[in-house]
Amino acid sequence: MNREKKQLSSANPFVPEPARIxxxxxxxxxxxxxxxRIVDMEKALSFRYRPxxxxxxxxxxxxxxxxxxxxxxxxxGLLEFCIRKAGTVTNALFRLKENNLIGLRGPYGxxxxxxxxxxxxxxxxxxxxxxxxxxxxxxxxxxxxxQFRSISLLHGANRPSEMIFREExxxxxxxxxxxxxxAVDEDDxxxxxxxxxxxxxxxxKLKEIDPANTYALVCGPPLMYxxxxxxxxxxxxxxxxxxxxxxxxxxxxxxxCGHCAIDYIYTCLDGPVFTYWDVxxxxxxx
Amino acid sequence: xxxAKLKKENLFPFLEIISxxxxxxxxxxxxxxxxxxxxxxxxQIEMKANRTILPPRKIFLPPYFNMFHVxxxxxxxxxxxxxxxxxxxxxxxxxxxxxxxxxxxxxxxLDPYYLExxxxxxxxxxxxxPDEYCFAKSTNTHIIEEGYDLFFSDxxxxxxxxxxxxxGDDLIxxxxxxxxxxxxxxxxxxxxxxxxxxxxxxxxSINFTALPDLMELxxxxxLWEKLGDACxxxxxxxxxxxxxxxxxxxxxxxxxxxxxxIIRHWDAxxxxxxxxxxxxxxxxxxxxxxLKLWYTxxxxxxxxxxxxxxxxxxxxxxxxxxxxINIKTLGKSLLGEKVDAFWDxxxxxxxx
Numbered sequence: 001m002n003r004e005k006k007q008l009s010s011a012n013p014f015v016p017e018p019a020r021i022x023x024x025x026x027x028x029x030x031x032x033x034x035x036x037r038i039v040d041m042e043k044a045l046s047f048r049y050r051p052x053x054x055x056x057x058x059x060x061x062x063x064x065x066x067x068x069x070x071x072x073x074x075x076x077g078l079l080e081f082c083i084r085k086a087g088t089v090t091n092a093l094f095r096l097k098e099n100n101l102i103g104l105r106g107p108y109g110x111x112x113x114x115x116x117x118x119x120x121x122x123x124x125x126x127x128x129x130x131x132x133x134x135x136x137x138x139x140x141x142x143x144x145x146x147q148f149r150s151i152s153l154l155h156g157a158n159r160p161s162e163m164i165f166r167e168e169x170x171x172x173x174x175x176x177x178x179x180x181x182x183a184v185d186e187d188d189x190x191x192x193x194x195x196x197x198x199x200x201x202x203x204x205k206l207k208e209i210d211p212a213n214t215y216a217l218v219c220g221p222p223l224m225y226x227x228x229x230x231x232x233x234x235x236x237x238x239x240x241x242x243x244x245x246x247x248x249x250x251x252x253x254x255x256x257c258g259h260c261a262i263d264y265i266y267t268c269l270d271g272p273v274f275t276y277w278d279v280x281x282x283x284x285x286x
Numbered sequence: 287x288x289x290a291k292l293k294k295e296n297l298f299p300f301l302e303i304i305s306x307x308x309x310x311x312x313x314x315x316x317x318x319x320x321x322x323x324x325x326x327x328x329x330q331i332e333m334k335a336n337r338t339i340l341p342p343r344k345i346f347l348p349p350y351f352n353m354f355h356v357x358x359x360x361x362x363x364x365x366x367x368x369x370x371x372x373x374x375x376x377x378x379x380x381x382x383x384x385x386x387x388x389x390x391x392x393x394x395x396l397d398p399y400y401l402e403x404x405x406x407x408x409x410x411x412x413x414x415x416p417d418e419y420c421f422a423k424s425t426n427t428h429i430i431e432e433g434y435d436l437f438f439s440d441x442x443x444x445x446x447x448x449x450x451x452x453x454g455d456d457l458i459x460x461x462x463x464x465x466x467x468x469x470x471x472x473x474x475x476x477x478x479x480x481x482x483x484x485x486x487x488x489x490x491s492i493n494f495t496a497l498p499d500l501m502e503l504x505x506x507x508x509l510w511e512k513l514g515d516a517c518x519x520x521x522x523x524x525x526x527x528x529x530x531x532x533x534x535x536x537x538x539x540x541x542x543x544x545x546x547x548i549i550r551h552w553d554a555x556x557x558x559x560x561x562x563x564x565x566x567x568x569x570x571x572x573x574x575x576x577l578k579l580w581y582t583x584x585x586x587x588x589x590x591x592x593x594x595x596x597x598x599x600x601x602x603x604x605x606x607x608x609x610x611i612n613i614k615t616l617g618k619s620l621l622g623e624k625v626d627a628f629w630d631x632x633x634x635x636x637x638x
Contacts, residue, residue, distance in 0.1 A: 013395040014353060015361050060356055061539040061546055065564070087564035101358065222567070249563045251535045254395035258532030258553070259560060261579070264587030269394055 013254045016058050016103030017043060019079070024098055027082055027164050031129065032094055034081045035071075036104060049073050050111030051137035052245055052273045056253045057081070058103035062092035066250040066268070068133035069107065074143035079104070082132045082164055108253040109272050112137050112217065112243060118147050121209045123237075125228050126155040127199050127220020131164040133245045133272075134219050145177055149213070152179040152206055156199030156220070160184050160192050181205050199224065203231045211236035218244045229276055242276035288449040290458060290465040291473065292438070297445065298328045301374065303461050308370040308408070311345055313338055322373070331375060333440070336417050337600050341528035342380050343387060345373060346403040347550075349525075353399065353535075354548040364547075368403045374410040379420075379598040381411050381434055382427035383528030386588075386596055390531055399550070408453060411437040416488050419601030421614065423488040427598040441476050492617045494585070494595050500620040501586040505578070509619055514574025516609040516629035521554030523611070524580065526602040530554070555579050581616060 023035040038044035049055075049069060058064035065087070071080035085094050096102065114137070122141060126134050141151050153172070157163035163184065173180045181202040183195040195202060199220070216232050218225060225244065232242050248260035248267040260267035263282050274282075292300065301310060305325075313320045313335035320335040322342055340349075348367055355362040388404065391397040411434040422428035430437065435454030439446040447465065449455050458465055504510075524530045534553040539546035553560065556576045562568040570576045588596035603612040610627035618625045 011396070012363055012398045014398075015363070060358060060544065061537050063537045064535065090564070103361075247563060247567075248569070249561055251533070255393060256391065256395070256397050256531070257534065258555060259534075261555070261583065263579075263582050264591055 013105070014252070016056065016064070016105040018101050019104040021096055021098050021100050021102065022078060024096070027166075028162050030085045031082055031164055032085070034083060034093070036079045036081070036102070037077065038079075038104065039101070044077055047076070047079065047107070049107035050114065051140045052111035052133050053107040053109045054133075054253070054272060055079070055081075055104055055106030055108065056250075057089070057093070058105075059089055059092040059096070060103070063089045064103070064251070065089040066108070066253055068136070068245070068272075070132050070135045072136050072139035072143060074140050082129070082135075084129055106253065108268055110270065112245075112273055114140065117215045119149060119213075121149045121214040122151045123206065123209070123214060123216045123232075124151070124153045125199060125216065125218045125220070126153070127224040127228075128157055128162070129164065130219030130221070130224075130245075131155070132219075134217060135165060135168075137217060142172075142175075142178065150179065150207060150209065151177070152181070152209075154181050154183075154199055154202040154206075156183045156185070156202070156224075158185050160187060160189050179207055198227070200227045200231050203235075206235075209235065212238070214241060216242045218242065232276075239277040239280065240275050243273055244276065244279065245272045246274060247272070288455060288467075289469060290447045290449065290467045291469060292445040292447050292465055294444060296464040297438075300458075300461060300464050301328055304408075304457050305372055308372045311371055311373045312375040322375075325374075333375070333412070334415070335375065336414070337377070337380075337419075337602055337605075339602075340526060341383060341600070341602065342373060342376050343383070343528060343531070345371065345407065346384075346387075347400055347531075347533070347552075350549060350551040351399070352547050353550045356546045356548060358544040363398075365399070365402055368399075368406055371407040372410060373407055375412050376409060376434075377414040377600075378411060378430040378437075379422040379425070379427045379600045380528050381409060381430045382425075382598045383600070384409070385433045386529045386598070387531055388433075389592075408436075408457065409434045413437075413439045413484075415484060417601070418489050419604045420488060420599060421490060421492060421601065422599035423485065424491040424494060425595055425597055425599040428485075428488070439477065439480070441473075441480055444473075446473065446477055490614075492614065493621065494589065494597075494617075497595070497617060497620060498586040498589045501582060504620055510574040510578055512632070513577050513611050513616070513629055514572055516632050517556070517573040517577055517611055518608060519556055519558055519573050519576070520608070521557050522606045522608070523603045524554035524556055525552060526606045527584075528598055528600055528602070529584070529596045532560075555583075577611065584613070585617065 018039045019036045020039055022037050025033055027033050038047060054066045054068045056064050057067050067081045067083055069079060070082050083090055124134050124138055141148050155169055169182055172178055183197050183199055183202050184192055185198055187196055214237050216237050218228050250260045250268050251257040253268050255266045255269040310325045311322050312325045312331040314323045314330045315332055320332055320338045322338050325331060351367045352364045355364055391400040434450040437448040437450060532553045532555055533550050536549040537546060538549055561570045584596045597613055604614055609629050611629055615625045615627040
């Protein structure tokens with residue numbers, strides 16, 4: 001028998017990579033933007049991911065949690081996240097300042113099937129913090145604009161002050177190659193110049209699409225899905241071409257801890273991006 | 287395969303030699319039950335133990351262990367709980383349980399904590415005799431063909447020792463004179479007679495092949511509400527299950543300074559906060575929904591993926607669940623058979 005204890009493998013998937021907070025500022029009252037750079041320059045530049053993937057971010061003493069990546073892989077080097085202050089880890093994150101170190105590992109999950117969407121029409125429907133993963137894919141489209149046909153963005157928030165990346169999306173409205181519509185449920189400022197109403201009220205503004213060649217990407221609060229999907233089905237978009245990204249409790253990100261399991265799938269490995277057909281097919285998904 | 291005979295009186299001398307450089311774990315008595323424990327006195331070993339309270343996975347992934355020592359400088363892996371071990375007296379069904387875990391922990395990402403512990407542990411199985419709770423024949427896990435280094439078939443007067451790995455072969459070579467490699471026709475007859483008698487000793491069985499479809503068809507059956515009403519959400523079924531693997535992570539900071547530990551501890555999908563996300567949303571707030579998850583995993587998901595249930599028929603959930611929610615009562619109810627279970631009598635026996 002081999003009496004020597006085997007050399008322990010260095011490839012421990014649970015070890016985070018130190019990353020530095022390059023920039024951080026408030027997007028809304030309880031959501032902060034974080035721009036991070038992995039300290040090891042080589043690893044920072046070789047960190048490859050797909051829009052829709054997520055990373056585990058850890059703060060020493062507070063713990064680790066999964067967060068959608070908001071930056072686009074077409075702009076390598078820096079990773080961006082928008083994070084709502086909600087629990088132990090995010091509370092600790094919000095106390096950190098620029099130049100502080102955090103732990104980061106990933107990327108995890110399947111991400112959006114970008115290659116299937118080439119030469120297709122795209123509709124992106126964002127509700128609230130759903131902007132976090134969908135900003136990644138939107139920026140990716142815009143950086144590779146000639147690969148896709150029409151791109152429409154419908155973005156809804158409760159109030160103007162709660163619209164994440166508000167300035168960024170207002171700036172995008174100037175682009176002629178993007179059909180961008182913004183809405184708030186209620187305007188408490190009296191200065192809102194865009195639409196008022198829930199995100200589904202923006203559907204009539206959509207330009208004509210070719211449903212067989214359209215992909216719809218949805219992310220927002222659980223309540224939103226039901227109404228948005230109804231509209232998409234009305235447009236005759238196939239259930240396989242309606243994509244959504246879901247949130248689950250995750251402790252490991254690598255398919256071991258079990259918390260994100262739904263039937264036999266693991267959200268962290270097989271998701272977080274699912275089609276609407278998956279959602280109907282697998283009970284419990286939403 | 288290499289097979290040898292070992293006289294009963296030669297077992298302890300053999301264990302003595304092989305345990306010189308490794309911790310020997312074996313079943314010992316605890317009250318009227320058994321547990322796996324480090325052995326210093328061979329006479330403590332319960333050769334005829336039935337199932338242990340906790341499954342052998344506790345030896346590979348302890349209920350609570352440290353993954354990392356952390357400082358603001360670095361993450362230092364902690365493998366200090368992994369020592370060289372010999373696990374003696376593990377039954378066929380539990381070895382199947384380890385094979386299911388092996389498969390899981392090698393998928394997609396390798397789990398170094400489990401796999402290192404596995405590499406450092408020799409598996410010395412022993413044959414067993416079914417009691418009224420065992421149903422390993424229904425899961426086809428009552429016999430084992432792989433996953434052990436040595437397997438001892440207890441044939442009353444001697445052990446038939448099956449050598450299942452190169453490491454197992456090295457073990458018997460440490461003291462080859464204790465073994466007899468001359469297997470006679472009479473020995474073979476004894477073995478066949480023993481095996482036949484043992485096969486007949488399983489007192490009940492359950493048809494697993496029908497269960498995946500029934501899980502699907504009866505997903506909204508009132509049976510689940512009945513089970514949910516009775517379930518105590520204590521997590522015992524998951525703690526005793528040899529194929530459960532869920533865990534949670536906890537950061538523990540030392541009082542002074544910027545150092546801490548990252549602890550990994552067993553978790554259970556039947557506990558209320560298991561699926562709760564930050565902000566309070568809980569995808570399985572109802573006990574019946576959590577039971578569905580557990581049984582979907584064991585009886586449906588795993589079967590559709592691997593053609594066999596993630597259940598090895600050990601019977602631990604049968605003797606552990608205080609309200610009789612287990613593979614037998616649930617499986618039989620799904621199959622439309624009448625069962626005698628506390629959860630089924632709840633309305634009559636308990637006034638609410």
